[in-house]
Amino acid sequence: MSTAAEPPIDPNRPSTARIADAFLGGTHNFASDRAVAARAIELLPDTPAIARANRAFLRRAVRYAAGRGIRQFLDLGAGIPSVCNVHEVAREVAPDARVVYADIDPTAVLYARHQVDGDPAAAAVRADLLRPAALLDEPEVRDLLDLNQPIAVLLSNVLHFLPDGPALDTALAGYREAAAPGSILAISHVTPSDHAELTERFTALYNRTETPLTPRRTGEVERLFTGWRLVEPGLVYCPEWRPDPDDEPVSDPARFVTLGGVGER
Structure with a gap:
């Protein structure tokens, strides 16, 4: 576990991780988060269904990667743990799967660490995904992940909280260059299409919080996969990506x- 002091959790400032938890019916959120979630649902009543569809896409992408x-x-x-977390889903296919959860939100990391406590093949770190070199150098990451072997890099429901610019481009390039051939990149992303x-x-609602939203059109999301080959069915709405038979x-x-889409190196 990282030895750096963790910042305090402020219950009065809405957190994207806790808002997402509220959308999914979780209990790891505060009144400030629930207020934003409630307003979002007023504006877009399908929001809880959208959150569930996003989680379902992540599960299918993880199963796809494990199957490969x-x-x-x-x-x-990674956000706050919910049902069917990555380490649980991956191990349904591959019991020896190793998983690292990374988030900059202290609440998300706190609950993720609790979720994987005592699991020698899973860890949670507080790190900024825009600093790939530092994140990949975290002791837990170095202990669990062998970057000489294929890895699944999961960016579910997160990149639309990051603005366009050199920092994002450099970060994505950093993960791509660190990933061995045969690796997989999974992205889900809000779009106005x-x-x-x-x-x-x-x-507009999210832009009144400390984490503005940057929806991107299909072509813009495709560019986030630069250096990766999109697998069938390409970049599609989350429910359309390899739905389960039932x-x-x-x-x-x-x-x-x-x-949602998945790319391979």
Whole structure:
């Protein structure tokens, strides 16, 4: 575990990780988070369903990676643990899977550490994903992940909280260059493509918090996969990405306003 002092948790400042927890019906959130979540649901009533669809995409992407033989997973901007976490899903396919959760939010890291306490093949670190060299040099990361072997880099529901610019481009390049051939990158990302008005209202709400939202159109999200080859079915709305056979058909995937895709090196 990192020895640096952890910042205090401020219950009066909404946190994207805790807001997401509220969307999923979790209990690791405060009144300030629930207020933002409630307002978001007023603006976009499908928000809880969107959050669940995003988690379901992550589960399917993890199973895909494990099925391809990947045994190590780096979950960046992991958020607060929920049901069917990455280490649990991966081990349904590969019991020897190793997982590191990384987040800059102290609440997310606190609960993630509690979730993996006593698990020698999983860890949680507080780190800034925009600093890949420092993150990958964390002792827990070096102990658990062998970057000479393929890895799954997971960026689910996080990149739309980061603005365009050199910092993001450099960070994505850093993870790409660190990943061995055969590695996988999974991204889910809010998009305004087919519901621009709703997304604009949702964005305006988040822009009043300390973590503004940056929705990106399909072509912009595809560019986040630079250096990776998108696997079928490409970049699609989350419910459309390799749905499970027992998933209910979705008549209007665009209403989920979140794209998902997986790239391979």
